Amino acid sequence: MPEPTVDVPAVPKARSCPFLPPDGIADIRAAAPVTRATFTSGHEAWLVTGYEEVRALLRAPSFSVQVPHALHTQDGVVTQKPGRGSLLWQDEPEHTSDRKLLAKEFTVRRMQALRPNIQRIVDEHLDAIEAQGGPVDLVKTFANPVPSMVISDLFGVPVERRAEFQDIAEAMMRVDQDAAATEAAGMRLGGLLYQLVQERRADPGDDLISALITTEDPDGVVDDMFLMNAAGTLLIAAHDTTACMIGLGAALLLDRPDQLALLREDPSLVANAVEELLRYLTIGQFGGERVATRDVELGGVRIAEGEQVVAHVLAADFDPAFVEEPERFDITRRPAPHLAFGFGAHQCIGQQLARIELQIVFETLLRRLPTLRLAKPVEELRFRTDMVFYGVHELPVTW
Template sequence: MTEPTTGAPAVPRTRSCPFLPPDGIAAVREAAPVTRATFTSGHEAWLVTGYEQVRAVLRDPSFSVRVPHALHTQDGVVTEKPGRGSLLWQDAPEHTGDRRMLAKEFTVRRMQALKPNIQRIVDEHLDAIEAQGGPVDLVKTFANPVPSMVISDLFGVPVERRPEFQEIAEAMMRVDQDAAATEAAGMRLGGLLYQLVQERRADPGDDLISALITTEDPDGVIDDMFLMNAAGTLLIAAHDTTACMIGLGTALLLDRPDQLALLREDPSLIGNAVEELLRYLTIGQYGGERVATQDVEIGGVRIGKGEQVVAHILAADFDPAFVDEPERFDITRRPAPHLAFGFGAHQCIGQQLARIELQIVFSSLLRRFPTLRPAKPVEELRFRSDMVFYGVHELPVTW
């Protein structure tokens, strides 16, 4: 067994290549896939970087998401977490029951039925970009608004409130601000969602909130707070993650012209391409935080009850034990079971929607603009190292 050490080194965070994991994280994984490290907050905890070891942490019910310290923020403060319906911050048995209720609204069949609306939203934004003419910031004109429109339609968010929702989503995803600023953004989101829930109770539609309101609920779980928590969690997560993948994925494709050419020549590769983009970019750049609720062994290392753990999913998706030549971006690679959507009980409930959306987005973008090219060198782009999910702040393109 390996016991905790003291004065642990800091977790690598600096990237010499913006599309690859932080420098040094591979060496950490090679030396010890489960080791002690010091995080941004100054707290020391276990860092898990190996593919099999990360999977073991994420599927083990001995690890709770209700952590005592926020390891990735500067102040380490854990703000008060929402209750029922907020899947990201729940443990079993509440998480199990709530996820089961919400999963009924995210079936593959229902997500497939959204394709025409997603295509309409994508086409309308591409029409506007084409009419405007290049160069344009693809993040501002496409990557951000498209996922916002898709998820807002799904939840019935009125058009006039969507700009405010986008602003709140960005504020809540920052890791370089204090807990008070994050809490203030959460309060704004709560007000928006409370009003939305009341409107849906008075006048139900065909949106997801209305569907939950009319769901059979013998235990009386689905109250206003449940609906607000569920909608808030899914709205923020679905919007920001997909927006990051569109912007960063486009930047990567433009940076790898050989792979871009392959996709243009053979559009049937889009499914493979999206899976490789998801693995290669793994935008949850800091990993999932957990705390052990009992003594547990991971990869031959004893983790004591009450000790915190970070499952570094990005490092795991680049583990050579998982995929050959992990730093080679190859859209013809046979899709592998990457961890970009997480693993275990907390695996992303909206992953099928994300896959469909990304396939439509990249296929449509490259079809509409076959000569799409960057309007600014990659070295001059601002990357989202200051956010929970990695991406680009802007992506100037032309054609």
């Protein structure tokens, strides 16, 4: 690991309040929204914290996702990236081509058509929770299995393999392990997905993999590897992000009784509340990594070709130039164009599904369990500082 330069400060990670950005990040943003910083790997890079500057970075074609170092892991090793269909690790022109193929299956109409199934899944899990009685761990019994069931249904993952899929997803999202452990989890996922693709080719169903197999493919790119890369990326990302938002969002609402009461008394606020939760809890806690493909100016700073840059979207979503009183959690706030789903070419393709899930989850949770409350003080909760996406490891609740 390289030795950090003395006068280049480390990116803040410690939080006095678990629901607010790391201490000191606001001071960095106020002093210089584009500045040098030292990351977990020991490498130095540019840190971008201002809202407008992050948006400019994420939409600029002069930055690539093919970074030479993994800034947020301890060893800094960049594992082998998947190829066509993976989206997250693709640049132009392949990214645009592959995204168009996948976007046909993530239309607003198709996502809205999933509402009845999502509602059924949510209700079944709450039935089980009520039958068990409190206290329960809302992460284990609800936040993790609900999005896992939703995305598994969408991709046609057999029921008997879903527990294995959840284990793999957790292993792949850790940042406190070496590259070998992450690669081992990736190999397990690859084996599961290869078998799934072969089954869908032999016996197509009403699922996303089957739809992609039969989609119009003039360039002939939708082969087994494309299907495995697309399914793997979307399965992991859609499961883990939504699970984190359910657990962390529930913890925040239960910690803010005034906002909880507003939502419980007026369920029509749920769409508004979800947007404020997404902004306030922006769970991509480390930010998106890029590398400059040419010399470029960003926020008045010259970034040289080959230099790495991190878009700190959490800091950007708390920029007072973007939203008034950003540290005030207010579900009646007029929704603002937050960056929780990213921005530009790599904006989350599944964001409409995530919104629908979260709206159904929080409306139903508070309707079915109106006296829901924390069974442990917030100070005693374990937060996911060791994972790619921020959240809670467990959430003991009762009612």
